[in-house]
Amino acid sequence: MNSHTPLLVASGVRKIYRAGSVAVTALDGLDLTVRHGELVGVMGPSGSGKTTLLNCLSGLDDIDAGRVEIDGHDLFAMSDAARTEHRARTMGFVFQSFNLIPVFSAAENVELPLLLVGTRPREARHRALATLDRVGLGHRVEHRPSELSGGEQQRVTIARALVGRPAIVWADEPTGNLDTAMADQVMDLLCDLNREEGQTIVLVTHDAAIGARVPRLIRMRDGRLVEDLHQHVPERARVTDVSGGR
Ligand SMILES: Nc1ncnc2c1ncn2[C@@H]1O[C@H](COP(=O)(O)OP(=O)(O)OP(=O)(O)O)[C@@H](O)[C@H]1O
Numbered sequence: 001m002n003s004h005t006p007l008l009v010a011s012g013v014r015k016i017y018r019a020g021s022v023a024v025t026a027l028d029g030l031d032l033t034v035r036h037g038e039l040v041g042v043m044g045p046s047g048s049g050k051t052t053l054l055n056c057l058s059g060l061d062d063i064d065a066g067r068v069e070i071d072g073h074d075l076f077a078m079s080d081a082a083r084t085e086h087r088a089r090t091m092g093f094v095f096q097s098f099n100l101i102p103v104f105s106a107a108e109n110v111e112l113p114l115l116l117v118g119t120r121p122r123e124a125r126h127r128a129l130a131t132l133d134r135v136g137l138g139h140r141v142e143h144r145p146s147e148l149s150g151g152e153q154q155r156v157t158i159a160r161a162l163v164g165r166p167a168i169v170w171a172d173e174p175t176g177n178l179d180t181a182m183a184d185q186v187m188d189l190l191c192d193l194n195r196e197e198g199q200t201i202v203l204v205t206h207d208a209a210i211g212a213r214v215p216r217l218i219r220m221r222d223g224r225l226v227e228d229l230h231q232h233v234p235e236r237a238r239v240t241d242v243s244g245g246r
Contacts, residue, residue, distance in 0.1 A: 005072065007167055007200055008034040008057065013066035015049075015056050015223075026052040028223035029066070034168070034202060039194040042204045043211050044220030050204045051172055053220065057202075058091055058170050059083045071167050088117055092161030092169040096176035098153045100145040100160075106132055107141040110159045117164070131159040135189055151182030158189060162199070169193075171203040175210065187213055191233075 015027035026049045034040055042050050055061040057068055059075040068075045071090055075083055100109050111128035115121065132141050135155040145153050154174060161169050171190065175183035187210055193199040203214065211217050212231075219227035 006033045007036045007038075007071060008032070008202075009067075009069045010057050011067050013056060013068060014064045015052050015061070016064045026223050027056060027063070030223065030225060032057070032218070032225060034200065036167075036200055037194070037198040038216055039191065039201045039214050040203065041211050041214035041217045042202065042220065043206070043208075043217060044226075046206075048220040049223040050220055052223070054170050054172050054202065054204055058093070058168075059087055088113070088164070090167045092164065092166040094154070094157050094161050094169065094171040094174045096173040098145065098150075098157050098177075100153060100156060102145055105142050105144055106137060106148065106156045106159075109145070109156055110163050113160060113164055127163055128159070131163045132156070134162070135159045149182065150178050151185050154178060154182070154186050155189060158186070158193075162193070168200045168202065171201060173204055173206065175205070175207065183207075183210075 010030060010032045013027050013030040014025065017024045017026055028049075030049075030053065032053075042053060044050055052061070056063050059068065059070075063076060070086070073086060075086070078086065101112070104112070107125065107128045110132055111121075111124040114124035114127060119127075129138070129141055132138055135158050137152060137155055137159065140148060140152060143152075145156070148156065154177075158174075174190070175186050178186060190201055190203065191213060194201055203210070205211060213233055215231060215233050217227075217229045217231060218225050219229075
């Protein structure tokens with residue numbers, strides 16, 4: 001795909017959750033285009049459909065109507081197996097809960113997705129170490145999650161999301177479990193990855209301070225996009241050292 005082709009094109013996406021006789025329209029004909037290299041924040045009141053947007057546009061969840069194309073491929077025209085494979089190849093995920101394997105070291109957690117798609121162990125380890133270094137954790141590769149701070153654990157999950165060199169990273173409240181200083185470090189890292197390496201990121205957040213840091217902010221209400229704002233984000237003064245004092 002050349003960089004002029006949008007990375008993600010979602011059109012008319014509807015998602016209806018049915019629980020017994022109750023149906024909730026979580027996405028109500030949503031249209032969204034994301035270009036390569038964008039950092040897009042998604043805000044909106046509780047229940048407006050932010051997590052559903054992330055789950056449906058990444059193909060983690062099915063949709064009831066509409067179309068989602070990522071990297072030129074129609075997500076819902078492919079089989080479940082093909083969609084899973086496409087997701088593993090093109091997407092990385094960061095959630096509020098870290099979901100790291102407690103008995104694995106940071107390096108083992110990060111190399112796991114590569115091993116699962118058949119990358120040779122030596123290559124997987126090499127890339128895991130390089131990616132941990134990129135997120136400022138080159139000095140913590142043998143640590144287990146319980147031996148790391150919350151911010152460090154979230155940086156391990158970011159490394160795990162990045163190690164397969166995904167076209168797009170989906171992040172759902174990535175700073176939701178962190179105190180302000182650690183949340184700042186994680187946001188610094190995501191902004192740097194976007195600005196310096198052109199990593200495309202879609203990030204759901206409740207936090208207005210985070211919303212103020214993204215170059216593009218979309219707002220949802222009742223399953224629709226109600227605002228799409230391109231905002232000037234000044235280069236930050238580097239106040240936080242993500243290397244943790246290496
Ligand atoms: N699995 C489900 N079954 C039934 N209804 C659901 C399900 N998941 C979400 N919903 C409903 O869909 C709507 C959108 O939910 P969603 O979680 O996407 O909102 P959100 O904006 O992410 O909310 P929050 O900010 O509180 O996390 C809500 O009305 C929610 O109650």
